[in-house]
Amino acid sequence: MTVVSRHEASHERATARPARRAVLTGALALALLGTAACGGGSAAEGEAEATGAPETTEPVVLTVAWWGGPARAENTQKVLDLYTKAHPNVTFKTQWQGYSGYYDKINTSAAGRNAPDIIQIDNRALREYANKKLLADLTEAKGGTLKVDDIDPKLLGTGEVDGKLFAVPLASNTQALAVDKTLLEPLGLLPAETGWATWDEFAAWAAQVTTATGGKVWGVRDESANMSWFEPWLRQNGKNLYDGQKPGFTTADVEEWFQMWADLRDSGGATPAEVAQPANSGDISKNTVATKQTATSFSYDNQLTELAKATDHELVLVPLPGPLEGNYSRPSQFFTAYARGENVATAIDVINFFVNDEEAGAALGTERGLPPSSKVSDAIAPSFSDQLKYVVAFDERVTAEAGDTPPVPAQGDAEMVKLLITSAENVGFGRQPVQQAAEEFVTQATAALERAGS
Template sequence: MAFWKRLSFISAVAALFLPLAACGFGISGTLPSSEEELSIRTGDKTAGESIKLRIMWWGAQSRHKVTMKALEAYSKKHPNVTFEPDYSGMDGYLDRLSTQAAARNAPDIIQIDPGWVADWASRNQLADLTGAVDLTNVDGKLTKLGYINDKMYAVPLGSVAHGMIYDKAAMEKSAIPLPVNGWTWEDFFKLARESVPKLGVGQYVTKDYAGDVFAYSAYQYARGKGFVITDTGKFNIDKQVFLDWAYQWQDLRESGAVPPADVNASDKEFDPSADLMLKGIIMIRLSYSSSYGAWDSIKPGAYALVTMPRAEEAGGWLKPSMFFGISAASKHVEEAKSFVDWFINSEEAGAILGTSRGVPVNSTVADAVDSTFSVADQTGMILYNATLQDGQQWTPGASGWTNWIDKDWGLVRDELSFGKKSPEQAFDALRNAAKEYEG
């Protein structure tokens, strides 16, 4: 698998990065940053052997804050267990984690994307969690991606809806009509084209999503053609649907509805210095229901959520937001299992975490803590419930395609945006690259 070829290469230079991983990776601001602060120390450690669990996750600052509170709450209940958190944004997360895993030095508990589970489990990087976590009140649709050959290797943390977020304040100021739940892809492209005359200098309607795998997947879903990879490991991009999509974006590019290629490529979600929406450069971008709290915490009241545009079918989907896995190389597998079980089954944890990782997967916990949700959490729930009506059930397709999605799609994205490939050439590039992955 190409992903693991890349991982093997990374192992050769892993030693260069291990000192960085060992001291944790935080974000600037009010969150802990020193080594002393990063190890949460509460209570008397005499209640058993002192255990320090390394835990790694990605997200926005709002997720970091509530996760740190959850870790502190767990340590108060289990004074002998402390944590060494390692948190960052999504950008570069997989490469850092892969570097550590290649050296058999991954954190004890790792947050992983649903699409990564099969690859990581197949290479014996994840511990077997079968029977270790109570899944009585967790929907089987959410847990199934954590099972490989009837063994569980990862536990879902939340359920989210895929949609869009828009700068309501900016659109109202420019007299641009606001999108509404149930809108279509035809509505989306029409809105983008007709809004151009109303834009200010250096302002655009949306990111250029021509080569974005998740945006295109939503479009192909809506056209009734399924996911881009089949569950049996076959390339499944419908050529005519892809060309229709790519030429629509080419039209938006030429009309000035999307940013120039270099500006588009500079975007980094939730980075105040690089996020195109936070900088006021674009008005619409992809988002998940669980992310609204992060947006609202940065610019309260400015943003709103809307369902993913539809066509013959719904374009948005419901999916497990992310998973916790436990490193097979961990020296504290049993302690890590106990923490993960608490994380998803404790009402205390549910109340602290809110919807930072989506709707709590434990339905009993979700019902119990619903009244504690903030206004931002409740806003995310509106998108979730709107998508729930007839949304697609997301699938990662067959295992072994991580690198095709992560790298090959990224290359095509840039080549389309910079005009280096025509839509036909982009399709051929994806088709040819896929041959290496097909069984």
């Protein structure tokens, strides 16, 4: 079950992220960024007309939508309040919820031509929303209302589709495992901070944990339905999730993935499907480390602060098993402006405020991930709690050896995620054998991507 990697890490990869490394090593920037006077504006369908800051003082009400937990809601509201304090004519309505069902709600409102003015999305939805002309083209706003000089060009580029900027990264993060230190340290099973060199080592460790706890706590959650872990595993094996608008993997790859997790379940190292299923929706409150059902589970590094609030156990971060080249620095979320909104120019200015204002950066912290602006990062890093500094140090260590960030996912990615969950659960619950489920997944995924791209 050992994963073989092409192991093509290079000096270029290790040095291509200067803006990210500036979080810890850059000099403290004390000059506050000025924000322009703000107000309304209009945009043609699918286009953002504003290239400079809006100047009207007429009342403007913007609706802002995001997913996340209570901590994210509190931090986001603080920034919106800061913006209104600076621009009293601009007020906000907010919509926030858990990840499950979030895009369904956005899609319904967009179908009624009444989507929120500012929409948080992730890279899995970007291409689809851009191609449907739901998002304002922000390209012309760069250098005007939207300041991007302090954002790593590679990170900023993750918000582009076909050479046009549609989304601005709110933060960045990387893949990780959240590990229950309180449980494992007394058992002598706390992994090294570098994790496991191979999947074989990880599998053996997970089974040891389950045995050591008398079966009361499993080593790891069954993550076979998790696309966010399937992709790094593919990358470790020299594959990509997508080849243009087609799957970048074969049925044999999916069979190997499903069988690996079946073996982990059989050994007792991974949870049964019924324990894993509640967390398959991506709801962080259902994370099995937070619920103390497993010693470890998949997480993004920035989620540590939120997970830690859900348990009285001490949690630490460890890289995914296998070569670090499978990991990559990714935009945790984007902010986008609704193309048909009545105040696109104002929405862009608000997005700029979230990304470039230092007081806003301090209010957001790292709950969404690391700040995209190196200047903001430098300014707020000294005030980070020990926990946030730990998250930053982990991210820096992993991304120094991580692979390149892949292109924006194919259109239809959201359907791919659902199909993987269905097929993985079919295997886990014994409804289908591994080979049949793998074949069905690849067939359905190929068809879904073809439909989405047509």
